[in-house]
Amino acid sequence: DIQMTQSPSSLSASVGDRVTITCRANQGINNYLNWYQQKPGRAPKLLIYAASNLQSGVPSRFSGSGSGADFTLTVSSLQPEDFATYYCQQTYGIPRTFGQGTKVDVK
């Protein structure tokens, strides 16, 4: 199985901050990497697909980069509605696997 490791596991930030989350695969996965946002009691929501493509309707303050085994999700200016948990997910192999999540909370 492809193992996905996110860092940090949690972070505290303020509205307006630039936030960066990293995700590393234990093997190369090209750009077969998606990012999701999840709020308590809700299903995950697709933010970024193919490492750097913004899903329709997602604000442009979200961006993704990376290829191979190392990836980054950046929120350029954190908004109140962005406090949530973020997950990376590889779509290179079966089984599909997720990172353990990064919880972004209020500083």
Place this chain on the structure above:
Amino acid sequence: QVQLQQSGPGLVKPSQTLSLTCAISGDSVSSNTAAWNWIRQSPSKGLEWVGRTYYRSNWYNDYAASVKSRITINADTSKNQFSLQLKSVTPEDTAVYFCTRATVVTGILYAFDIWGQGTMVTVSS
């Protein structure tokens, strides 16, 4: 607008079978560009993909190794839905279960773009 509506019991006794259904609106379970998945989430294991079914001239299934001996995912084309059956459950199967659509977003790359509302399933006597 594609929507997935989950149904099924929230409490299952140990050794019994967990059964959930996901009704699809706005898309077809027989779509050639989608796969229909079940994902579960628990505090101990996080988000865990458990399996999928998809149609590409024939029906195919893939299952996670952790549940492969106990799981069946079926599509019902007459009702445009798919289902999860997990046999011989234990408390370790307690989780929120989500049905999801994986669709081709670019090239041959899939993403889980549509999710059901989630069902909390507790395995307890």
